[in-house]
Amino acid sequence: MPEPLVQFLDIRKEYDQTVAVAGVDLDIDQGEFVVLLGPSGSGKTTILSMLGGFVVPTSGQVLIEGLDVTRLPPAKRPTATVFQDYALFPHMTVANNIGFGLTMHKVRGAERARRVEETLSLVGLEGFAKRQIHQMSGGQRQRIALARAIAVQPTVLLLDEPLGALDLKLRRQMQYELVRIQKEIGTTFIHVTHDQEEAMSIADKIVVLNNGLVEDMGPPRQVYLRPKSLFTATFMGESNVIAGESKGGSGGAFNVGTPFGDWSLTGAMEPGQKFSVVLRPEQLRIQRPEGDCALMLGRARVTKVLFQGSYLRIECDSATAGVETLLLNLSADNRVNEGEVIDVFASAVDAVVVSH
Amino acid sequence: MAFWRTLPGWVYLVLAFGFIFLPVAILVFFSFTSRDIPLPPFEGPSLRWYNKVLNNERLVDALINSVIVGVGSALVATTLGFLAAYSIARNTSRFDGLMRYAMMAPITVSYLIVGMGLLISLHIMGVPKTLWTLGAGHVIINLPLCFGIVFAALGEHQRNIERAAHDLGANDFQTLSRVTVPMLRPSLFAAFCISFTLSWDEFIIAFLLTRFEVTMPVMLFEMLRTGLNPEINAAGSIVFGISMTFVLLAILLNLRLRRKNA
Numbered sequence: 001m002p003e004p005l006v007q008f009l010d011i012r013k014e015y016d017q018t019v020a021v022a023g024v025d026l027d028i029d030q031g032e033f034v035v036l037l038g039p040s041g042s043g044k045t046t047i048l049s050m051l052g053g054f055v056v057p058t059s060g061q062v063l064i065e066g067l068d069v070t071r072l073p074p075a076k077r078p079t080a081t082v083f084q085d086y087a088l089f090p091h092m093t094v095a096n097n098i099g100f101g102l103t104m105h106k107v108r109g110a111e112r113a114r115r116v117e118e119t120l121s122l123v124g125l126e127g128f129a130k131r132q133i134h135q136m137s138g139g140q141r142q143r144i145a146l147a148r149a150i151a152v153q154p155t156v157l158l159l160d161e162p163l164g165a166l167d168l169k170l171r172r173q174m175q176y177e178l179v180r181i182q183k184e185i186g187t188t189f190i191h192v193t194h195d196q197e198e199a200m201s202i203a204d205k206i207v208v209l210n211n212g213l214v215e216d217m218g219p220p221r222q223v224y225l226r227p228k229s230l231f232t233a234t235f236m237g238e239s240n241v242i243a244g245e246s247k248g249g250s251g252g253a254f255n256v257g258t259p260f261g262d263w264s265l266t267g268a269m270e271p272g273q274k275f276s277v278v279l280r281p282e283q284l285r286i287q288r289p290e291g292d293c294a295l296m297l298g299r300a301r302v303t304k305v306l307f308q309g310s311y312l313r314i315e316c317d318s319a320t321a322g323v324e325t326l327l328l329n330l331s332a333d334n335r336v337n338e339g340e341v342i343d344v345f346a347s348a349v350d351a352v353v354v355s356h
Numbered sequence: 357m358a359f360w361r362t363l364p365g366w367v368y369l370v371l372a373f374g375f376i377f378l379p380v381a382i383l384v385f386f387s388f389t390s391r392d393i394p395l396p397p398f399e400g401p402s403l404r405w406y407n408k409v410l411n412n413e414r415l416v417d418a419l420i421n422s423v424i425v426g427v428g429s430a431l432v433a434t435t436l437g438f439l440a441a442y443s444i445a446r447n448t449s450r451f452d453g454l455m456r457y458a459m460m461a462p463i464t465v466s467y468l469i470v471g472m473g474l475l476i477s478l479h480i481m482g483v484p485k486t487l488w489t490l491g492a493g494h495v496i497i498n499l500p501l502c503f504g505i506v507f508a509a510l511g512e513h514q515r516n517i518e519r520a521a522h523d524l525g526a527n528d529f530q531t532l533s534r535v536t537v538p539m540l541r542p543s544l545f546a547a548f549c550i551s552f553t554l555s556w557d558e559f560i561i562a563f564l565l566t567r568f569e570v571t572m573p574v575m576l577f578e579m580l581r582t583g584l585n586p587e588i589n590a591a592g593s594i595v596f597g598i599s600m601t602f603v604l605l606a607i608l609l610n611l612r613l614r615r616k617n618a
Binding site: 052053054073074075080081083085087088089090091092100101104105148149152 | 516517520521523524527530
């Protein structure tokens, strides 16, 4: 097995009073598009900065291609960063911004011009070479910042919430562009964001961070549908979290006591153990599923119906469990009215058991 | 109705600006008279007195001295101000706040005190009074301003821009010379313009610290001793005109910079 391109070995970063990163081990492979996802203060930007060389960890090691770069300055690392505020050179033309890193790496003359031109067309800015930075729009500046970092052909490209300042439409467009460019040049991208939808639409691998620790890691589908922790389940979109207690079982199945009655789930769990069962809003339904894997969530009174275009968002109070509020996303062709009483079901294969 | 409601405001505005600008306007106006005294009735316009100023060797020498001291001291003050601002903005130490105040503090000391202090120090050290000593005095009074202007332009965004330069492989010197200084060029130029203007107009320190080679304000003062004379008006107008040019340059630059950053 080839060694990972980037390795974080038990990285910690402490500031005067606070712990920003509390011991993170992380491997990143060549060619991956990795997204570090977490709320503000989760340590995601600090981790990126320690890879870029702007922050020196309190302890632990950062390796790139097996080489210890923990204490190397940014200029000596095979990384390039796309900054959140773009940090373009305001006194230079677009072409000179993109060519700056090449000049610093002693690439000059025709070779430099060729690579600047190539990078410009890669990010879709042909013909803008001679423009000044202040003549460019926000979205264009974003592309220039990306081009400037790509031009030096880094081993790892670091993106620090680069789409944060763009409006929704432009952000979507840039997400596609980022993925296209990453696949085209094959460089490893490490992208920091707090937007879980952005993470899911661009990442090969999502690393969920919380309080300076890795909560979860994996492809978007796995992190969303099979979260390893309650934090991941609630941070990656909305969830119905249902308290459960194991009543033991055998043969690859066990019984769970919930406010909605006893359910049978696959897996094994010691009797008496407490945990949460996570069900996504779109995994709840109002028709009983086929087969014997149905989970009953009892009757519930609909308190709110929101038409969202492609689906109906329904909030209801469970009659069975008293105060539990359930959230359902149903396809838009369902007809449900506020005040109506519905039967709620789920499928055992969708239920994710998350220990506390 | 709107006219009557806004009338007091307009009257006030005209009076206020009149109070500020009328004396200077009158000085400039009577520099164009063809009579021998700068008083009404006005006859002309004529460039007679400007001609006289430019043919007066002592006045022209004083003008040249003023330019030398102004440009020299402004260059030094801008350079030193930049270095101080850069080092305080880019290094964190416990004394940052203290150093910032210490840099800005001389702004509150009157020119007379600065001049007297220098005069006494020079006397003790046995240094003769020349344009050099005057230049040193002007560096002292302009340094806090230059420091303040440049420091204000060195925010977190600028810091990120320098980080980007390092990230792309630039060493400290390359970052400073290719990114930081060019990026700050508008602020540096504004600092230079204001320093030059203040040095150009400065009288007290110039009066105390020069002897044989004098600058324009000192020369005007000497000329005033012999009474009012349109030649003084003309010389004063030239001094005023050059000051205004530099102030306007600084303002224009500032406007352009703001539009760029918008």
